[in-house]
Amino acid sequence: MTFVRDDLRPLRRRTALFLAVFALAFAVIAFRLFSLQVVQAPTWRKLAENNRLRRLPLEAPRGLVTDCTGRVVMDNRPAFQLLLFPEEMKDPERTVRFLVQLGLADEGEVRARVARARRTSHLPSVIADNLSWAQMAAVAAHRADFQELAVHPATRRAVPAGPAVAHLVGQLGEVSPAQLAADSRLRPGQLVGKSGIELAYQEVLGGVPGNLVVVVDALGRQVSTLDEEPPKPGHPLALTVDLELQTEAAEAMAGLVGSVVGLDPRDGAVRVLLSEPSFDPDLFAGHLEPARWASLVADPLKPLQNRALQALYPPGSTIKPIFAAGALADGLRAPAHSVYCTGTATFYGHPYRCWLAGGHGHVALERGIEVSCDTFFYRLAYEAGIGRLAAWAKRLGLGERTGIDLPGEAAGLVPSEEWSRRTRGHPWYAGETISVGIGQGPILVTPLQLAVAYAALVNGGFLVTPHLVPGGGKPPRPTGIDPAVLATVRRGMERVVAGGEGTARRLASLPVPMAGKTGTSQVIRKKEGVKWQELPWEQRHHALFVGYAPPAEPTLVVVAVVEHGGDASAVAAPVVGRVLAKAFGHDVEISTPQLLLANPHAQPEPTPPGARAAQVAEVRP
């Protein structure tokens, strides 16, 4: 190879051309840099921020709820939520498959939750709360594959007292669109009170959620905290309820259907508020599974209903002291006025039977209450007419809401001629008045209303507003009933327990003196000569008892209603007896005819939450 000095001009010409081409290319790159870094910079900067910043909601721990002695009714425990960041989801189908494999819920539900999360795409959504350790481990193991998912510490409502207070404390649920619109402090997906104390005192217990802005790296790991706005925890709330009595009532009502209400007659403070059957309040501590919800709703025993203030029953004989007080106060009866009971009385050409077939003989007012003579009260009703019966019932608070600080209370029904025409479309039948006289027919009360009415009978004639928080409720309203009248009625009620013929005399053996009134309300008309034990469960009468103690200066009124309990003195009175005895420091065992009460709808215990999740040992995406 030799190198000869030759004409380099064509070579240099072509080289210069190359130089020009590259100069142009450098210019193009420079222009592109200008467009990216100067013109479009804000857009890219926002994308970079989205890359690295995550806004996490910090739920406010809800307030602690205690009973009247400071025992914990409801607090919080740590739990772990699964958050979904919809914007980071690469393939929703793949995410859904993973979540289903985690065992969070069935596929339809998971799909619905993911779809809902995508609607509020700028914020993370809670896909599941209360993750098990296995689920958390599975999410952590697949963090690189599913960067849209994050396990987030949170608190979860814990109700140590369990099903005994389920209706009282109520349920949490996801905030509704209407609530969101009304209160700017609420967040989508946030849990708020939906019933019970949780709803009534949402303002107190709720707190204000906070925010956490964290920097994450490309693998979704939190690198640092940029900004933290801590949540404001909810305020604590002390209730008037006595957890010990509540638990005693629950034990006494085990296996039964009905409710127990305990009230301090002096001011209306609620000591016991129980509804059976109940449910595990933990089911409602987080985001409820629709399947669980559906099974609770479909249960024929309606476990979600708070029977203490939502169920309506004919009061049966428990209405008798109320009418007795009315009759005495209005002068329709003197305490000594006596009626002769043969076992049957005839009004408007129809026979009305007393519950005691042989009759009670001469019955005055006090004994009428003691033996619960129907004939005495048939006669009273006949003379008073429906108008006055209704007035007496209303004077003691029946037919209207008590005003308790819990949502969903029923108003009950006190009938009138006008009510009959308007609601039923036919005139009031005179014979119905006679039935109403013994608490049957179209007169309906809630257990709570009964408790309020009896409180007025024993507190000197004041209508109290039942309340769950000390100092709550409106001031007691006087009914204007003369103390002497009330004294007469109370003597009758003392004889119910203490009297030789008292319908609840079995309670006389208890260490705590008490008084009260039994009541049996018909579900269907009882056939002659059939014992209640032989009837199918659904056709048995409801058993009621209202008791109070001490008889002289009562500090506690307790109502027990046992649906289809059959016999008030054998079934309902012992429940009240146990609760009253407990309130005054005595543990008593009173056997209720449990075997006879077996109801056909009794269901096995639901699977405890978490049991299913625990089965997920290993999950692959």
Place this chain on the structure above:
Amino acid sequence: MRRLDLAMLLALLPILVCSHLLQSSTARALAQPAYASRQLLWLVLGVVLLLVVASSDYRLLLRLAPLFYVVSLLTLAAMLFLAPVRAGTRSWLVLGPYTLQPSEFARVAAILAAAALAASHQRELLAPRTALQVTAVVAAPALLVALQPDLGVALTYLPILVAVLWLGGLRWRIWVALALSVLVLAAAAWLWYLKPYQQERILTFLEPDRAPAGAGYQQRQSRIAVGSGGLTGKGLRSGTQSQLRFLPAQDTDFIFAVWAEETGFVGSLLLLGCYAAVTYRLFAIALAARDRGGTLLAAAVAVVFATQTLVNIAMVVGLAPTTGITLPLLSRGGSSVLATCLCLGLTQSVWRLRFANL
């Protein structure tokens, strides 16, 4: 020394400083502190090599080109059988803690050989036969590299061919024939050589929203890094895209994005300007060369250097598909730094000897 092209060295200095700063930044993000110090060693060695080669006589090296070429070809061929498989290719020779990439040095040999071959032909246009020889000389090592397989490096051989053939001069009919054969080759490569992920890269480039989370992820993150740098950048070692590792291959293919994010438009324009200045000096040397061999050698180096720079940055700013072509002197990798310094040293030799007598 005094007869070296100081302008080029002046333009190189900021690039070398940037290189070290960036390697420290990414080494921190990747938690690999050894990367930065090792790269600094390569840079120092590179500068020494540059000066050594600059003080040699390029004409002698051009005469020895066939020897270098044959040695490099044999090495590349042996690589296919002897080199260990790393990251799916047989591209590296392992020497203790260091690895060498012979394909980088073979490219220098190919430049020398192609330039020597074309320079030996003194007419205004290359004879078709010489053109074929040049093509074969460049294609042979490129094919061996492609077989490793290392498409990114193999592609960097292509500018040599274009540069030497264009500078040597061809009839337009031959250019048409070449263009057609390139098309045929490209089609064949698409069908038989490219792996699905490589095909996906090209499709993604042509249609950026095709798969934002898949193959488009790298390019998207790169553009976010560059764009979010804004006018003045986020500050050295403060780039969120790189420090939080959203940016892939930040120490190699996408290193320019780190610089653009951390120093903004001002910084990236300065760095781009340095590369442009080096490119300009390379062409200036080619134009000043005293003989055909020097011109061809310097121009080929200029074209290879500038093409690699432009294709890499174009990829970073989303103007070219992801190819795996690194940015000379900035991307991490000792062989690349040394080979680049070798080339730059050759052109310095051309510059130094531009007035020398025969």
